[in-house]
Amino acid sequence: MPRASTRRLVAGRGRYVDDIPAKGEVYAAFLRSPHAHAAFEVVNISAAAAIPGVVRVLTAEDIDPVCPPWKCVLRNAPDLQSPEQRPLARRQAVFQGEPIALVVAQSRAIAEDALELIEVEWSERPAAISLEAAAMPDAVPAHENLKSNICWRFEHRSGDPDKAFADAEHVVQRRLVFARKTGVPLEPRGILASYDPSTNALTVHVSHQMPHQFQLHLAELLGMSPLDVRVICSDIGGAFGIKMHVYPEEVAVCAASRILGRPVKFIADRVESLSSDVHAREHIVEARMAVNTSGMITAIDVDDIQGLGAYSVYPRSSTAEAMSALRAVGGPYRFDNYHALLRSVLQNKVMTGQYRSVGHPVAAAITEALVEDAAAVRGEDSIVFRQRNFLPTEAMPWVSPMGARMIDLSHHACLERMLTLVDYPRLRQEIDTWRQEGRIVGLGLASFVEFTATGAEAYGRAHVPVSSLDGVMLTMEPTGEVRAQCSASEIGQGIQQGLAQIIADAVGVRADKVRVALGDTAASPHGGGAWSSRGAAITGETAWTAGRKLRNELLNVAAAMLQTTAASLDLRDGRILAADTGAERIAIGDVARTAIFHPYDLPTGTNAQMSVSHTWGRDADPFLPTNGVQASLVEIDPISGLVRPLRHWVVEDCGRIINPLLVDEQIRGGVVQGIGEALYEICRYTEDGQYGSGTLADYLLPMAADMPDIVVAHVETPYSGSQLGAKGAGEAGTCGAPAAVLNAVNDALRPFSGRIDAMPISPVDVLRALGKLPAKAGA
C-alpha cells in the first residue's frame, strides 16, 4: 500500500523548514574556522555590522551570557573525556568549519557578504588529523592541555579468549580500515527559531529526528521551561541519524532569536552540510578469529581505534558507533570467548556520530571477512562454515559474549532462502564460465545481526535524557474517523503510513479514515522520535494498544445502543457487526455521533471515552535483534579497477511486516547507502586538516545509473515479546551491504595476488590487487 503522502511529496508540496515563513524573519550565516586547530581573536566586526541589511554580528561574547557550554557526559562511562562545546567557539577553534561568529541579516547573501568583513587574528596550532597519528602516545593534542587524544578506552573480555586462540586449529586475522562518510540527506539541516519576548516563548521549526529530545535540550541550554519551548518537525527530507544531535549552529540560532527577539532562520547549504553534519565510521580494526578442529568458531578478538573528531557528539556520544560495532561483532554466530578493545580518539575534524546502522556495518564487514578467511583455510565453502556456526533456533534465547540477548532470529532460514533466491549452484557455475571468458567477477555473502528499537537502558543508565517510550493519543471524530497524535517522527521512512495502518486495524476502520500527526511537541505526547529503527516496533506497538482501547470504548457504546454485550459485537471496516453472524448492526459514525452529541440516549454513567491515550516502552530486551543475509555480485573492470555491482540480494527478518512496500523501500535505500559506503563515499581531509569533500563533485554519492537491481525477500519471525511482533527494518540494508560488496570484490580478486581491506574500495587499490600497479610504498 503506497503511503498517503506520496502524491503531495512528489508534487513538490512538501513543507520543509525553508518553506515555512515567519513574519519578520532574518537569516543567519556562520563564519567558520579556516584552520583545523587555531587560537583566534575576533578583532573587529564594525565593517561587517555596517553593511546595509545586517541586523547583528554575534560572537561567543554575545552568545555565552544566554547559553552555557555543553559537554558530552555518560554517567555509565565516567572515564569518557570530551571537552566543552559552545554555540560559537571562544578563542580556540578545533576543527575546520567550526562556527566562530554569526551574522544575522535581511538575506543570506547579505549575511555572507558581511562574513568576509569580520576581522579575525588567527594563530595556527598543530593539528591531530589522521586516526593513526592522533592515537599515538606522543600525538599532537587535538585540544590545548589535553593529555591524550584517547578520550575513551573500553575493554571487554568474556570466556577465555587467550586460551581459545592458543588452542585453535586455525587463526585468521584481518586489519580493516573504514573511512569517514556522512549521511547526506536531501534536505540539509535547517532551523527557524522564533522567540517571542512578550510570552517568553520559543517556537522552533527544525529538521530534526526527535522533537521532544531537542525541546528538552533547548529548554535546558536557554534556561527555559519546556512548556515555553515548542519544537515542530514538519516534513523532513531525510535524516539518516545525522539529525539527532545538538549542533552548535542550531543552538546559536535559537540564542540569536532570543537576543534579537525576532525569528532567525538558518538553512545549511550543501558545503556546510558535508563539512559540519556529523561524519560516521572512521575505524581501524584489527580482528582475529579462532576456529577449532571441528570448524567451530571458538573466539573472536577485536581491537578498534575509532575517530571521534573534535568532540564526542552531544548528547548521545560519538562512542555509540564503536560500542555498537563491538556488540554486533560475530552477531549471527555462536561463540563463547570474546575480547574487544576500543580506543576512541579526539581529532581536529568534524565530530563523528550516529549514522544509519550505527557501527553494525563495521561489525558485519569484520565478521564476514573473517568467516570467508576461516572457510578458505579450512578449504570449504563459506556457506557450509556459516551453517555450522550460526546460532541455531533451538539454542535461543542465548546471551552473546557482549551480553546481548539473542532471540527470535532465523539465520539458517534466511540463508536457505538466499541460496534459493540466487540459485546458488547455478550462479557459481556461471561465475566460473565468466571467469574463463576473462571477466573478473565475484560473489560475496554477508550474514548480519542488527540491534534495533533500542530500549530505555541504553541511554537511561548513562543519564542521557533519551526517550525509548512512545505516546499515542487517539481521538474519535463525530464522523467515525480517527485522529492520532504520535511521538514518532516522519523523516521520509513512511512511519506515518505504517501507524495509520496499525491504528486502522486495531480500531477496525479503513487506513484512509485515520490521520496521523507527528513531530509537534505541543501536540503529541513525549516520546522517542525516529532513531534505531524503532517506529514499527515501539510506536507501532503503542498505537496498536491505543487503537484497541478506542475500539473497546466504541464497542461498549454500540452495545449500549443495541442493548447487547460488547463481546457479542465486532468492529470491522468502520461497521459494528454481530460477532457470530457477521451481520451489520450499525455504522461507527452513528456510534461516535451518539457518544458525542446524544450521550443522553446512553445509559447513565456510560461516559464513553472518545479520546484515549497509551504510553509504552519495552521492559525487557534492551535491543531487538534482527537478522538477515545479503549477497552481492560484482564485476571489476580490468582496465580501471572500477567495481560495478551487477546485482544485489537481501533476505531479511524484521519480524511482522506492516507495510511490505515501505519495508522493501527501506531495505533498498539502505543497500544503496551501504554500496556508497563500500565503493564511493569518503570525507577526506588533507594532512593539515583541510576538508576536501565539501561539494557533491568531491563527495561521491551512489547514483541511480550505477546501482544494480536489488532483490528483496523476507523471513518473518515475530518478536515474541509484543502483540504486533514487529522489529526494526530501516537500517538492515545498510548493515550488511558493505560487507557483502567487500566479500564480492575479494572473491573476484581470489585468482589474483591481492586483497582489499579498506572501504570505500578505491579503484587504485583494486588495480594494485590485480597486480597491474605496484603495491603502495610501505604496504
Place this chain on the structure above:
Amino acid sequence: MKPPRFDYLRPQTLAEAVELLDRHGGDAAILAGGQSLMPMLNLRVAQPAVLIDINAVPELDRIGRSGDRLSIGGRARHNDVFRSAEVAQAAPLLTVALEHVAHEAIRNRGTLGGSLALADPAAELPACMVCLDAEIVTASVKGERRIPAGAFFQGLYTTTLEPNEILARVDVPAAGTDWRFGFDEVARRRGDFAMAGVAVAVREESKAVAECRISLLGVEMSPRRMEAVEMCLLDAPLGTAANIVAAQSALRDTLEPIEGSEIPPEYRIQIAHELLARVIRAMAAPVSGKRTH
C-alpha cells in the same frame, strides 16, 4: 553559498557584448550555460564585478556546415551538439564524446564555449577539439581571431583567450569518409569527470594510416597532440599488435600526468595506456554495441 554582489548585463547583439566586454574586461565574467560559473560564484571562488549574460545574443548557438567546415557556436548547448545530425556526420567524435559529458540536466544548459573556455583538464571537449584540429574563433571589438585548438589550451584552467574576447564559435574540419574516430574514458561514476580518456582520429589510405591525431583528457594538465604516439600508428593498418604496443610504450614515455594522492599519476598512466589500446582495437574492429564499462 550565495554569490557576492555583481552587476548584471544582458547584451542583445554580439557587437554590444564585445563592447561591454571591452569596457569591463578582467572584471567581467561571461554567463552562458552557467554550469561551472554559477557554482564558482556561489562558492565565492569567482567574484567578478560584472556578469555579461550572452544568452540573448542571436546566432551564438548556431550549428552549421559550409563546405568542408563545420561551425559550432560558442553558446551551443551540449545536448544540441549531441543531437545534431550535421555534427554526427561531420565530427562524429563529438557525438561519441558528448555522451560522457555529465548528465542530461547539465547538458541541457552547458555550452561548448563554456567548456572550452574553462579548460578543465578532465573535460572531454577540449581534448576532442585538439584531436579534431579545430580552430577556436574569438570575437572582440577588434574583430575575429582564429586560434588552433592545439595552441588554445595552455594549462590547468588556462587558455589564450584574452579578457576582452568572447569564444564565438569553433570551426571543425568536416571529416571525409576516409576518417575514423575513437573515444573512451574512465570515470568513477557515469557522468563524472574522467580520470583518463583518449580521443583518436585516423585517416586511412589504401588500408594504412596516413594521418593520425591523438589527444588525452584527465591525464595531463591540458590537452595536447600526442605526436610521438601518433607516429607509431602511421603507414600501417590500424590496430596491429606491434603498433599498439609501440604506441603504448610511446605514450608512457610522453605523459606528464597530474599529481595527486587520491588518484596517483601511475594510475592515470596505467589506465590511459590501457584505454589507448582499447580505443584503437575498437576502431580497428568496430562492433555494434555499447561501451564496455
